[in-house]
Amino acid sequence: MDRLLLLLPTTTYRTEDFLDAARTLGVDIVCASEKPSTFEPHAPDHLLTVDFADPDAAAARVAELAARRPLNAVVGVDDLTTVAAAAIAERLGLRSNAVAAVAAARDKYQMRQCLAAAGVPIPRFRRIALKDDPFLAARGVAFPCVLKPLALSASRGVIRANNVDQFIAAVRRIAALLRRDDVETGGDAARFLLAEQYVPGVEVALEGLLMGGTLHTLALFDKPDPLEGPFFEETIYVTPSRLPAGVQAAIEGVTASACTALGLGEGPVHAELRVNDDGPWVLEVAARSIGGLCSRTLRFGTGMTLEEIILRHALGWPIATLVRERRPAGVMMIPIPRAGRLVGVRGTEAATAVAGIEEVTITAHVGQELVPLPEGWQYLGFIFARADTPEAVEAALRDAQARLAFEIA
Amino acid sequence: MSDELKAKVQDLIDTMINPAVAGHGGFVELIDVQDNRVYLQMGGGCQGCGAADITLKSGIERLIKEELPEVAEVLDTTDHQSGTNPYYSSGKA
Numbered sequence: 001m002d003r004l005l006l007l008l009p010t011t012t013y014r015t016e017d018f019l020d021a022a023r024t025l026g027v028d029i030v031c032a033s034e035k036p037s038t039f040e041p042h043a044p045d046h047l048l049t050v051d052f053a054d055p056d057a058a059a060a061r062v063a064e065l066a067a068r069r070p071l072n073a074v075v076g077v078d079d080l081t082t083v084a085a086a087a088i089a090e091r092l093g094l095r096s097n098a099v100a101a102v103a104a105a106r107d108k109y110q111m112r113q114c115l116a117a118a119g120v121p122i123p124r125f126r127r128i129a130l131k132d133d134p135f136l137a138a139r140g141v142a143f144p145c146v147l148k149p150l151a152l153s154a155s156r157g158v159i160r161a162n163n164v165d166q167f168i169a170a171v172r173r174i175a176a177l178l179r180r181d182d183v184e185t186g187g188d189a190a191r192f193l194l195a196e197q198y199v200p201g202v203e204v205a206l207e208g209l210l211m212g213g214t215l216h217t218l219a220l221f222d223k224p225d226p227l228e229g230p231f232f233e234e235t236i237y238v239t240p241s242r243l244p245a246g247v248q249a250a251i252e253g254v255t256a257s258a259c260t261a262l263g264l265g266e267g268p269v270h271a272e273l274r275v276n277d278d279g280p281w282v283l284e285v286a287a288r289s290i291g292g293l294c295s296r297t298l299r300f301g302t303g304m305t306l307e308e309i310i311l312r313h314a315l316g317w318p319i320a321t322l323v324r325e326r327r328p329a330g331v332m333m334i335p336i337p338r339a340g341r342l343v344g345v346r347g348t349e350a351a352t353a354v355a356g357i358e359e360v361t362i363t364a365h366v367g368q369e370l371v372p373l374p375e376g377w378q379y380l381g382f383i384f385a386r387a388d389t390p391e392a393v394e395a396a397l398r399d400a401q402a403r404l405a406f407e408i409a
Numbered sequence: 410m411s412d413e414l415k416a417k418v419q420d421l422i423d424t425m426i427n428p429a430v431a432g433h434g435g436f437v438e439l440i441d442v443q444d445n446r447v448y449l450q451m452g453g454g455c456q457g458c459g460a461a462d463i464t465l466k467s468g469i470e471r472l473i474k475e476e477l478p479e480v481a482e483v484l485d486t487t488d489h490q491s492g493t494n495p496y497y498s499s500g501k502a
Contacts, residue, residue, distance in 0.1 A: 039468025
């Protein structure tokens with residue numbers, strides 16, 4: 001039986017879907033997290049603790065295990081684990097991207113340097129040292145601009161600034177965010193942030209799989225809610241895209257060029273792009289699959305999940321098809337409207353009853369301290385829909401969300 | 410057979426499983442055993458925990474199957490959405 005190592009942070013939404021896929025494949029599952037499982041002493045060959053922030057140490061730790069019980073594949077399930085997964089795979093000679101390529105994709109400044117050098121269309125950018133006077137740092141920055149931490153995801157810490165005053169406030173707010181106990185950053189990510197040109201236009205997300213250096217597009221999602229700032233809260237994703245075929249082809253081409261420029265050649269890729277009259281602009285390319293529970297919108301062939309495709313590829317198993325089902329699908333990530341403590345949720349049954357809605361999953365728990373963007377990184381839950389048209393999917397998601405009421409004290 | 414198996418599972422829960430998950434403020438209750446399938450419910454820090462699935466399948470199920478090979482599967486009946494004090498909370502990354 002093939003043995004699969006999954007890198008599962010204790011805080012990821014992705015655990016259930018990856019574990020379900022691994023069970024479907026019938027592989028022997030080894031789980032590694034950054035904090036110990038209460039059962040690790042009982043199952044040392046199947047549960048282990050590794051430091052995702054120290055890829056070399058993680059690789060050494062896993063190599064000890066693999067020496068006793070060899071592994072056939074390693075998969076990092078989200079952003080926190082991609083570099084460690086690549087380091088482990090490199091050490092064990094398993095299928096993966098090069099560590100340097102994944103590390104470049106994980107660092108927004110390095111990524112932009114790679115993409116700019118390769119001529120991939122990206123916004124103008126510069127790195128800002130947090131120790132510098134933000135008033136002086138604002139010199140030479142064209143407005144409007146967008147400020148971002150170098151290594152956080154899910155739009156956390158992403159703030160638009162239209163002038164110097166807003167720039168200074170945003171720098172200070174991001175600096176404070178990076179000092180929070182629940183933010184783990186080190187090296188350049190703790191000392192710098194990124195300032196880049198604000199690019200007007202619509203935003204899309206491309207979900208793909210790289211196989212032998214070739215990008216296979218699995219889904220292209222429209223994001224119908226405008227993302228204009230000051231914060232960039234993601235809400236609705238709908239696939240297939242309603243953009244013209246020529247524009248979709250250009251998005252795929254630019255994303256493929258970005259992957260090549262970064263040196264990514266194997267495994268999942270999640271890219272975010274802006275599109276306007278000048279064409280597609282790459283905002284992010286991550287060497288991982290889509291975050292949250294959003295992958296549940298995707299089914300391939302006769303019902304294969306995105307996670308099953310990723311695991312099959314990592315294991316070197318055949319994949320029957322990479323073609324997504326034809327029926328339009330979408331997800332709403334339910335945003336946190338304001339800070340406070342969740343007291344209760346009403347309307348779940350009514351939301352689920354909306355035509356086209358498949359599932360309403362509330363992931364926040366009663367009593368949970370809610371932190372909205374830009375400091376927060378969680379959602380209240382997820383709504384999933386399928387319908388005959390993308391427009392109907394979007395309408396169902398909006399209708400369902402309107403029926404939900406969250407009491408926050 | 411089912412009652413006998415149920416008693417053995419309960420003994421494992423009392424002596425090995427609950428002492429382990431208590432470290433994270435959690436506990437496990439045996440709901441039933443039917444057709445060699447064990448139905449459990451998780452509570453405390455396990456209910457709604459981001460790592461509950463790992464605990465159940467890679468910890469609890471593995472332990473039960475090792476001790477009681479006649480067990481075919483361990484299934485979680487917990488309403489994780491109602492958990493009010495999960496040990497780990499999930500987020501998008």
